[in-house]
Amino acid sequence: MTLGTDPTATAATADRWFRRYAQTPTPRRRLLVLPHAGGSASFFHAWGTSFDPGTEVLVARYPGRHDRLTDPCIDRMEDLTEQLTLALRPLLDVPLTLFGHSMGASLAYETALLLARRYGVRPAALHVSSRKAPHRLTPRPLHEAGDEALTAEVRRLGGTDEALLADPDLREIVLPAIRADFTIVGRYGPRSADPVDCPVHAYIGDRDPSITVDDMSGWADVAPAGFELDVLPGGHFYLQEQRERLVGTLGRRMDEADRARGGAQTG
Template sequence: MTSGMDSDTWFRRYSTTATPRSRLVVLPHAGGSASFFHPWGRAFGGDTEVLVAKYPGRQERLADPFVGSMDMLADQVTAALLPFADVPLTLFGHSMGASLAYEVVRRLERRHAVRPAALHVSSREAPHRLTRRALYQEEDSALIAELRRLGGTDSALLDDPDVQEFVLPALRADLTIVDCYGPRPATPVSCPVHAWVGDADPSTSAWEMNAWADVAPCGFQLRVLPGGHFYLVEQHDAVVRALSAQLVAAGFE
C-alpha cells in the first residue's frame, strides 16, 4: 500500500462532507491535466468523492519527471489508488486515460483483489484494436496540428509560443505512452464496461468503441453523444446525469 503523500501527489481530491458511499476516479487525456475536469469535482453529490489524476510534468507536478510507459504509469496510479478502495470505485478515462483506466482496473483485480464497480472508457479504441503510431517523434508543428484536429484547445492559444512551450513537453511525453501502447490481447475485466464517444470524433467511431464489449463479459453499454473528441465538454450535463445514476447504484452494492 502506498503512503498518503503518494496518494495526494497523484490525485486532486474533491472531498465530500460525509463519508463517501462511492468514489469516481477520473484519468485525463494525453497532454491533459486535472484542471480540465474541475467542473466534475462537486457535480456528483455528497455521497460521491471525486479523484482526478495529476500526471507528472504539469501544474503542481511540473518538477516531477514524466513517466515513460503505460505499464509504469498504470503501476503508479494503481498503487496510489489502493488507500481509496474502501468504498466502490468507478473509473472514467478519457482518450489516453481510457487505456490507463483499463490497465488500472486489471491491476486492481488481478494483483489486489479489488473489483471496481465499473469501468468507463471514452474516445479511445479497445486495447486489441489499437494501431501503433509515432506521432511523438514528429516535429512540434505536427503535434499542434493534432491538437487542432481533435479540438478541446482554443485555436488562438495554440498560436502563442508561450502556450506551446508550456503544453508541448507534456503532450509529447503522453503521446510516447499512447503511441507505444498496444495492440494487446482482449483480456476481460470483471466489472461492467461503459464506452462513450462523440458522434463526430475524428479519432474513433462508435463502431470502434463497440469493440470494448470484447473485454466486458460482465456487461457492456455504448453511449454516443453529439460532439467531437471532447464531446464531454459540450455534453457536460448529459455525462454527469448518466454517471450519477451509475454511481448511486455503485454506492449501495
Template sequence: MTTGTDGTTWFRRHSTTPAPRRRLVVLPHAGGSASFFHAWGSAFDGATEVLVAQYPGRQERFNEPCVERMDVLADRVTAALLPFADVPLTLFGHSMGASLAYEVTLRLEERHRVTPAALHVSSRKAPHRVTPRDLHRRGDDELVAELRKLGGTDTALLDDPDIRQLVLPPVRADFTIVGTYGPRPATPVGCPVHTWIGDTDPNVAVRDMDAWADVAPHGFRSRVMPGGHFYLVQQHETLTRELAGHLTGTT
C-alpha cells in the first residue's frame, strides 16, 4: 500500500516527453481518474509534458484508502508535484479538481516559492463562492442520480451492483471533500487565472466562474463553451487547442 507523496504514484503520463520545456498538470473531477484524460497525452506539442493526477482508491491505486479532506489531498499533491517544478507548471482542474488546483497553487507559492505559469479552473465556483452540499451523507441511489445528472460517466455501468460496489467508495470520498470544502477567503494567486465552463452546466453559472477574478490580480480570462458540466468531452479538440495556445503563448 502506498500513501506517500511519490510523484510516480500520484501522476500518470499518457505519453512520453523526453525533454519537456513546460508541464501541464491535470487534476480530475470528483469520482474521476487519470484515464478520463488519456487523450490529453497526445493533444499538445512535443515540449509539453502532461501529468494527470491519479487519486488514491481507484484503478492501480484501488487498494489505497481514499482521501476525504481537501487539505490532506492538496498537501499530498503539492508534495508529489515538487520534483516536477524544474520547468514551468500550468495547472488545470475540472470541477472538484479546480478547487484542488487552487489549493495546490497556494501551497506551491506560499510554502515552496514556486509560482505556476497559470491556473486553469473548469466548472467550479470560486473558493469564496462555493456552496457545500451533503451528497456524501446520502444513499447510493442519490449519488448515482447526481452522477447521471452531471454526465461524464458511463452511468449504464452503475446499474451493475458489482461495479457500483467498486465505483461508489471513491465517489463518496470525493463528494466528502466537496461537501466539507466551505467558502473561504478569496486569497489571490500569483499567476493568471483562466476559467472554463459549459453554457448549460446544471450546477455552475457563468457568473460563478467570473468570481474567480477576485483571486486573479495578475490576469483573468473566461471562456464559455457549448455543453454541460462535462463540456470538455464534446469540446475536447477546441479546449485542448485553446489550452495549447495559452501554454505556448500563441493565444
C-alpha cells in the first residue's frame, strides 16, 4: 500500500533527512538505505547510481554529522524512528523498500512497524544487514565507556574513515554523533518479536566478528510473509567489498516484488 503526500510532512523536511538520488522525475519505486552507527549518507554514495532509472535511492542523513552537523544528535531509537518516519511521509506515493545495515537494520525494522501501525503502509520488503533480530539482541553499554574505548570499537568493526578517528580535532567533531548512535544501540533490545507484514531478507558476512549466521536467522521469527538469508564473503562491513553483488541482489528482489505486486493487482 502507498499513500499520497501528507501536508504535515513537508518536502523540505524530507530533503533534510534524506540524500535523494533523483534519476527520474517519476520513480516507480524507492529504496531507503539506513546507515550503521557512526555512519553517514556518504558511505552509500555509490548506491545512488547502482540501480535502474526507475528506482530512486534515498539514504538517511542522521542529525549531528556532515551537512546536519549543527542539528542535535538523537540518542533514542523511538525518537529516531518517529522523526525519520514523519520525514518519509511525502515519499510514500510509490512502493518503498527498506535496507538497513547494523544499527540501520533495527531502525528499518522499527520504521516498517511504525509505517504499518500509524499509516497502514506495507513496505515492499525489509532488508536487514549485520544485526541481530530484535528479540535476540544483547545490548552492550559501550556508550558509557570513555572516548578511547568507543573509538576502539568503531575501529574494530570498520566502516568509518580512519582519518576521522586519528586526527584529534576531527575526532572531536564526529564523536558526539558516534556516541549518540551507540547510545541507541546500547539501549535498544531485546524487544518482542513483532512481525512485519512484508518479506524479510537478511545478509551477513561470513567473517563478522560480532554476529553469527544463527543470529541473523532469528529474523525469520518476525517474517511470516517470507524470509531469506544470504551469507556473503567478508566481515561486518562485507557490503564494501561485495557492493556489486549486494546491489544486484537487491535490484533483482525489487523486480520480483514488482512482478508479484502486479500479479496480485491483476489477479
